Structure formats: structure tokens, C-alpha cells
Amino acid sequence: MRVTIADVAREAGVSKTTVSRVINTRSEVDRATAARVRSVIGRLGYVPSSGAVGLARGTSRTLGMLVPSLTWSWIAEVLQGVVDTVEAAGYGLLLYTCNRGTESVERFASQVSARAFDGLLVVEPENTLDTIAAMHRGGLPVVLIDDRGRHPAFPSVVTTNHEGAAGAARHLRAGGRRRPLVITGPGHFPCVQDRLRGFASVLPEHVVAPGDFTERAGRDAVERHLAAGTPFDSVFAHNDLSAAGALRALRAAGRTVPDDVAVIGFDDLPMARHTEPPLTTVRQPAGLLGETAARMLLGHLGGVRAPDEPVVLPTDLVVRRSAP
Structure with missing residues (x-):
């Protein structure tokens, strides 16, 4: 049976308020009484709840x-x-x-x-x-x-979603990529709009493939645009999961990464180091x-x-x- 504050008070011959004051190191209790209460607490094995301690202190920590x-x-x-x-x-x-x-x-x-x-x-x-x-x-x-x-x-x-996406675009442009496919997250997220605007500020000519931040969305986007004959030499995915899906679809279609298509993600999740090939990505801290x-x-x-x-x-x- 759980030992209560009432058990401690009865055994020590004091009120529950006095026990509470001892627990919370309040100065109103004289040293002898406080020592007696602490001795009873130790002997009975009483453990005060964090809620009770917090209430007495005016904070829950x-x-x-x-x-x-x-x-x-x-x-x-x-x-x-x-x-x-x-x-x-x-x-x-x-x-x-x-x-x-x-x-x-x-x-x-x-x-x-x-x-x-x-x-x-x-x-x-x-x-x-x-x-x-x-x-x-x-x-x-x-x-x-x-x-x-x-x-x-x-x-x-x-x-910095805007600047992170702009940095990805600058990296692709420096590598000679001019026809990027951008796989987005849900369009109603402001961070998605920031990433789109940041990327477009550097590489305005790009194809947008709406996505939902899932691996499946990245895979489907690449498969759909390959089937439609859309020319693209790079992929910028709005998160690493979508980028991993894009890598899988490109590999299945016989496209070499990065020779045929370069791929960049966003987040730098631990998985980004273990994709094939390892993923270039915008690190969110x-x-x-x-x-x-x-x-x-x-x-x-x-x-x-x-x-x-x-x-x-x-x-x-x-x-x-x-x-x-």
C-alpha cells in the first residue's frame, strides 16, 4: 500500500501542512521538527508526488x-x-x-x-x-x-527555408543543371511556399510536382514525369523522404545519379547518409x-x-x- 502524506503526519505527530513545508524546504518549521519529519519519511519510504511538490512551490518544474x-x-x-x-x-x-x-x-x-x-x-x-x-x-x-x-x-x-532552397538551386546551377524537377510538400504549408520562392529566385525555369513529404510522393513524381517524357536533369525535393523516393524511382528506371540526374533533399535526416548514393541535402538544425x-x-x-x-x-x- 502506498504511503501517504497523512501517514507521515500521523507518525511524526504533526499536521500534513507541516510535512508539506518540510518536503518543500520551507523555513517556517523548526529544525527539530523538520528532522523528525524527515526521519519518518525515510523510515516509511514516503515518496511525494511531483504534483504535490509543485503545488506547494507554486510551480511544477x-x-x-x-x-x-x-x-x-x-x-x-x-x-x-x-x-x-x-x-x-x-x-x-x-x-x-x-x-x-x-x-x-x-x-x-x-x-x-x-x-x-x-x-x-x-x-x-x-x-x-x-x-x-x-x-x-x-x-x-x-x-x-x-x-x-x-x-x-x-x-x-x-x-531559413527560403535561403536553404536558394542555396540548393545555386548548387545545382553551379553544376550545370538547368532543368530541375521540384517535388514539394503540402501546398498550404508556408514553409513549402518559402522553399518554392527561394528556389525560383535562382532557377526560375523548373517543373513543380506537388507532393506530401512522403517517400511515395517522391517516387510517384519521378515516375510520372519520366513516363510523360518531361525533360529534367535534377530533382530538388522538399524533404529527405521525398528525395529518397525520387532516388528509388530513378534507379528503377535505369537513370544514374548524379550523372543523369542530380538529387537534393531538405532536412538532413540520419537516413540521408545511407541512401544510395548518399543524399546531398539542406540541413535543418x-x-x-x-x-x-x-x-x-x-x-x-x-x-x-x-x-x-x-x-x-x-x-x-x-x-x-x-x-x-
């Missing part, structure tokens, strides 16, 4: 993190950056996903109301930005990771995005004002054999 899904290809790296930073600061992390849509959002909102965490990190699930902004206006500290070009009225950490956002939120909780403008972390091109 826990952060919340809301993400669309754990299946997004770069979420794991963002999450690792967050976890490393949060744990080093002595905080815990509660992770919430929106796999069940509205039901998930409502359940998450109940946790906000219960003050289960002190602040929130967000990789925005679709159609939740207004809800999150309202929570922030209600007093919840929030930092958004990858604002997708929307720049809400609270702190955010972003990366996913782990650093998570780390920076967590530091901003922790700093805010410690009284440091977060920047009014988005904090921008640069992308860089990682050159491998698919587009040397």
Missing part, C-alpha cells in the same frame, strides 16, 4: 510540448534537443500529440487548465494556432518551434531548434524576456554524392 504527431520525420531530433536541455535544467517534460484531432486538443486544453506544466513548447498541429495564442494571452508562457512563416504574437524559433526553444522558455520562466522577433537559425547545404 515541468514543461509541456505539443506536436502534431511523432511520425513527422524530423520531430525526433527536435524532441531530443528539447529533452537534453529541459533535463539538464532539472525540469520534466510532458509530451502531447494531436493524433485524434479535436479530441486531442480538448484533452490537452484540460491539462493547461489544471496547470500541469509551467510553460509550453509547440510544433504547431494544423488549425491550433488560434487556440495556442489564446492560451498565451491567458498567461501560459509559449515558444513556437518552426512558425511556418506566420510569426504569431509570442516567441518562436525558425529556420532540428536538434538546435528544440534546444533553442527550450532555453528561451526556461529563460522566460526565470525572468529573462524572450525576443519579440523570431529567432532565426540558418540552414546549410550538406554535399554528398547524389549532387556533388
